[in-house]
Amino acid sequence: xxxxxxxxxxxxxVMLVVIVLVVFSIFFLIPKWTGVDxxxxxxxxASDAAALEGIRQKLGLDDPILVQLFEFFKAIFVGxxxxxxxxxxxxxxxxxxxxxxxxxxxxxxxxxxxxVTFGLAIGAAVIWLIIGLTAGVLSALRRGSIWDxxxxxxxxxxxSLPIYFTGLISLAIFxxxxxxxxxxxxxxxxxxxxxFSGMILPWVTLAxxxxxxxxxxxxxxxxxxxxxxxxxxxxxxxxxxxxxxxxHAMRSTMTPIITLxxxxxxxxxxxxxxxxxxxxxxxxxxxxxxxIGERDLPVILGVTLITATAVVVANLVVDILYxxxxxxxxxx
Amino acid sequence: xxxxxxxDAAVAEPAAAxxxxxxxxxxxxxxxxxxPTDDGVVKSVDGLSFQLExxxxxxxxxxxxxxxxxxxxxIMGLHTVGQYGRQKAKISGEIWLEGKELLTADANEVRxxxxxxxxxxxxxxxxxxxxxxxxxxxxxxxxxxxxxxxKKVARKRAIxxxxxxGIPQPNQRVDSYPHEFSGGMRQRAMIAMSLVNNPELxxxxxxxxxxxxxxxxxxxxxxxxLQKEFGSAVIVITHDLGVVAELADDILVxxxxxxxxxGTADKVFYEPKHPYTxxxxxxxxxxxxxxxxxxxxxxxxxxxxxNIPDGCAFNPRCPYADIPKGDITRTERPELREVQxxxxxxxxxxxxDRERLWNEEIAPKL
Numbered sequence: 001x002x003x004x005x006x007x008x009x010x011x012x013x014v015m016l017v018v019i020v021l022v023v024f025s026i027f028f029l030i031p032k033w034t035g036v037d038x039x040x041x042x043x044x045x046a047s048d049a050a051a052l053e054g055i056r057q058k059l060g061l062d063d064p065i066l067v068q069l070f071e072f073f074k075a076i077f078v079g080x081x082x083x084x085x086x087x088x089x090x091x092x093x094x095x096x097x098x099x100x101x102x103x104x105x106x107x108x109x110x111x112x113x114x115x116v117t118f119g120l121a122i123g124a125a126v127i128w129l130i131i132g133l134t135a136g137v138l139s140a141l142r143r144g145s146i147w148d149x150x151x152x153x154x155x156x157x158x159x160s161l162p163i164y165f166t167g168l169i170s171l172a173i174f175x176x177x178x179x180x181x182x183x184x185x186x187x188x189x190x191x192x193x194x195x196f197s198g199m200i201l202p203w204v205t206l207a208x209x210x211x212x213x214x215x216x217x218x219x220x221x222x223x224x225x226x227x228x229x230x231x232x233x234x235x236x237x238x239x240x241x242x243x244x245x246x247x248h249a250m251r252s253t254m255t256p257i258i259t260l261x262x263x264x265x266x267x268x269x270x271x272x273x274x275x276x277x278x279x280x281x282x283x284x285x286x287x288x289x290x291x292i293g294e295r296d297l298p299v300i301l302g303v304t305l306i307t308a309t310a311v312v313v314a315n316l317v318v319d320i321l322y323x324x325x326x327x328x329x330x331x332x
Numbered sequence: 333x334x335x336x337x338x339x340d341a342a343v344a345e346p347a348a349a350x351x352x353x354x355x356x357x358x359x360x361x362x363x364x365x366x367x368p369t370d371d372g373v374v375k376s377v378d379g380l381s382f383q384l385e386x387x388x389x390x391x392x393x394x395x396x397x398x399x400x401x402x403x404x405x406x407i408m409g410l411h412t413v414g415q416y417g418r419q420k421a422k423i424s425g426e427i428w429l430e431g432k433e434l435l436t437a438d439a440n441e442v443r444x445x446x447x448x449x450x451x452x453x454x455x456x457x458x459x460x461x462x463x464x465x466x467x468x469x470x471x472x473x474x475x476x477x478x479x480x481x482x483k484k485v486a487r488k489r490a491i492x493x494x495x496x497x498g499i500p501q502p503n504q505r506v507d508s509y510p511h512e513f514s515g516g517m518r519q520r521a522m523i524a525m526s527l528v529n530n531p532e533l534x535x536x537x538x539x540x541x542x543x544x545x546x547x548x549x550x551x552x553x554x555x556x557x558l559q560k561e562f563g564s565a566v567i568v569i570t571h572d573l574g575v576v577a578e579l580a581d582d583i584l585v586x587x588x589x590x591x592x593x594x595g596t597a598d599k600v601f602y603e604p605k606h607p608y609t610x611x612x613x614x615x616x617x618x619x620x621x622x623x624x625x626x627x628x629x630x631x632x633x634x635x636x637x638x639n640i641p642d643g644c645a646f647n648p649r650c651p652y653a654d655i656p657k658g659d660i661t662r663t664e665r666p667e668l669r670e671v672q673x674x675x676x677x678x679x680x681x682x683x684x685d686r687e688r689l690w691n692e693e694i695a696p697k698l
């Protein structure tokens with residue numbers, strides 16, 4: 001088990017380094033190849049040659065790509081000094097550089113926005129797991145019943161409807177119409193009830209989409225598991241049917257669900273752009289959307305890295321959970 | 333079962349429903365297990381009767397789809413649990429276990445009997461054991477359902493049972509997972525689990541089919557030894573006549589959901605009365621005979637249980653179907669008749685013809 005853990009951790013670290021390499025080269029090589037100078041993105045097209053040269057020097061844009069990469073890595077761990085025309089700007093570790101547009105350091109932006117997206121993802125995941133698993137299990141156990149058909153129809157709708165549709169409809173009804181919940185984001189440390197009130201609609205909207213998938217997956221898996229020989233064995237031992245379902249069947253049903261959850265927590269970062277835009281949540285999704293529009297490369301790079309880290313960590317947690325559930329994985 | 337005369341009537345002429353509790357330990361009367369499907373009713377078991385006494389072993393033999401396993405699951409009451417949305421099996425007849433009728437009994441009552449009074453060993457121990465729980469946990473669970481003891485006591489009992497079925501170092505192996513066991517070990521663990529509550533009826537459904545030949549013999553020896561030790565009644569379900577020859581006191585041959593021949597193992601093996609049994613025996617490879625001919629399989633395939641042939645279910649495959657006069661083999665279902673004391677067969681063949689065929693054609697080739 002310990003060697004398994006160490007191997008997984010090592011693999012996760014390697015993964016992150018590779019992601020940095022790929023992302024870094026995409027964002028800094030492609031402008032070079034396409035002839036668009038990052039310096040002009042920083043200062044604007046109309047600026048004079050001297051200003052451009054100053055920026056290149058300050059950001060080290062003329063250095064060989066490997067040197068730039070090394071500087072980028074080094075900055076994350078020890079910080080970096082930007083020097084231009086005698087004045088020096090200190091960027092403390094972990095330094096992801098400065099936004100081209102706002103000239104703000106990127107790390108504080110990330111730490112500011114990450115909790116919003118993280119809270120969105122976790123809250124939604126909790127809701128969709130509860131709803132999806134319950135609906136799926138009940139549908140499987142009462143296959144062909146009214147409940148099964150109704151919940152699978154709702155699930156189909158959930159899978160099919162885009163977030164910006166369900167999101168706007170729910171905003172219109174529950175926030176603007178009925179006024180039950182807030183349509184503004186309040187940080188959790190300011191007021192928990194306000195935060196909760198602002199998050200509940202985004203959570204439910206996201207959970208509707210993902211919960212639908214989970215309900216369908218749970219139903220299919222449960223049906224399969226209930227037909228397994230070991231379920232028959234449990235019944236032959238005289239185990240109560242409730243215990244057969246809760247203990248013997250659910251444990252097996254969880255395996256594919258946990259696997260999917262790892263993938264989805266990553267996917268969620270992508271869906272966060274839509275959700276955060278629909279509900280005006282100041283999270284990573286909105287930040288990156290704005291940055292893409294403004295060709296703000298350092299922000300895109302920073303958000304991509306933190307998102308990738310989140311995905312890698314989520315997958316690591318899932319893999320560990322998976323090996324806890326299924327003893328056969330521990331050998332692998 | 334040496335003294336069959338007392339209960340013969342119940343077999344030949346299944347008693348009417350509501351008749352008094354039988355004296356036999358296990359008695360099945362006119363059991364019918366039908367599954368309604370979109371294509372029609374699958375008559376997996378269609379009127380089966382037999383009895384079994386404690387300490388005796390009954391071998392139920394037949395090809396795939398003859399209703400053997402469905403019968404065993406029916407006795408265990410496993411056709412009626414956890415079938416929520418699915419089309420339920422339609423079961424009729426009577427199953428008496430120690431004077432209690434199981435089909436009309438409360439489901440919870442039958443559940444409490446499962447594992448304690450009647451236990452089952454399944455064909456493939458890898459799929460029949462839960463892959464996520466240790467062997468020990470699974471045996472402990474089986475014990476604690478029926479015994480109000482703490483985990484320590486149950487664990488001791490589990491180790492004891494593993495030791496009894498011949499698993500080396502049971503103290504350590506109790507914490508192993510099924511995938512860490514070999515096939516034979518798994519089946520031993522399965523047997524330990526089914527015997528943990530000293531059940532009086534043990535049903536072994538193809539207990540050796542998934543195992544290699546050397547292990548098969550060990551497992552059969554184990555089942556026989558344990559039966560002697562625990563004095564349980566055993567039903568062995570198999571398509572392998574070798575297994576039955578090893579274990580069974582009585583043999584019941586099933587075809588198309590019905591019993592076609594029944595008697596003591598010696599009788600059925602050495603003086604079989606039904607052409608299907610002849611076919612089964614003829615298709616068995618024998619190492620003590622010269623290999624002068626190819627194996628002789630029963631021609632054709634098992635009948636569809638939705639459209640069981642009219643008349644004798646075996647008639648389309650029976651080489652002697654034309655011998656009885658008229659259309660009787662195709663129009664009239666043969667009843668199970670006592671052809672010798674304690675030996676029953678359901679066949680239209682006249683006695684003289686049957687004996688002539690056996691003596692002249694069949695016996696010399698076996």
